[in-house]
Amino acid sequence: MHKKLYFTITLLFLFHIVNYAQNTKDTYTAYSIVSDDVTLYCRVYGSGTPLFLLHGAMVTMSDWENQIPALSQKYKVICIDSRGHGKSTFTDREITYKIMSSDVINVMLELKIDSAHFVGFGDGGNIVVQLAMDHPEMIMKMALINSNLKPTPEAVYPYFLQKVKDWDIKKMTTVIKERFIGNPNPELFEAFISRMQYMLLNEPNYLATDIKGIKNPTLIMASDYGLVTVKHAFDMFDNLQNAYLCIIPGAKHSCIKQQPKLVNETLLNFFTKPFEKIERY
16 A cells, blocks of 8 residues: 555656646747847746856757756746747858857847856857857856867867768758748758858867956866867866866767756756866865
């Protein structure tokens, strides 16, 4: 009898957790925010200190589905579909990290947010680095996940760079049509893919030493089997003034999907606790 009761209570508890997580993902306020030549689709979850989640290249904010429930319990989580991605518009203008960091600034201005925490995955992290270099006052803490400072073999594994060089625009267009449901400019997908291809192969263009001036507390997170080399993650860590380093074991590039529990716990630990500068000796 007691075993049956315990089993029933456990199932109900697990159902409550799963149901709560699902409700959290489904409860948001949507915004369409104009930034120069585009309109950005944004969602806001939860309340509290603002925390931005910036997705990677050729995906959408839905990639954060495993992080939103955990982070929005403690923070006001803001997700943005980058220009041309997801439900955000595109005008066949060049795409650069500088332009996309300006998009983030315009979202912050519209939402009346002076400063915030940031988590950037892949391209999203590159956008955060650009923001930190131009406007460090807008960043409280930042976490960079599988991001890079340059598109070279020292930073990104050569097979991925070659894969981007070999993109078949027609085939990629089919992939994007299935991935970007509700995109306002499907007629510009080929132009968008070409612009993204050029950016991924030519930007960013920083040396590891270029980030020495960044003082914002930073978490460098990298997968041991990701697209960005672990050595590059170490180089970024070594050249930042106030940084922690986390290598996610047994994970490919998309560690936010493959190891969500570990990623979420690490992010929450970093953002909720005061940053403590650790002296090596």
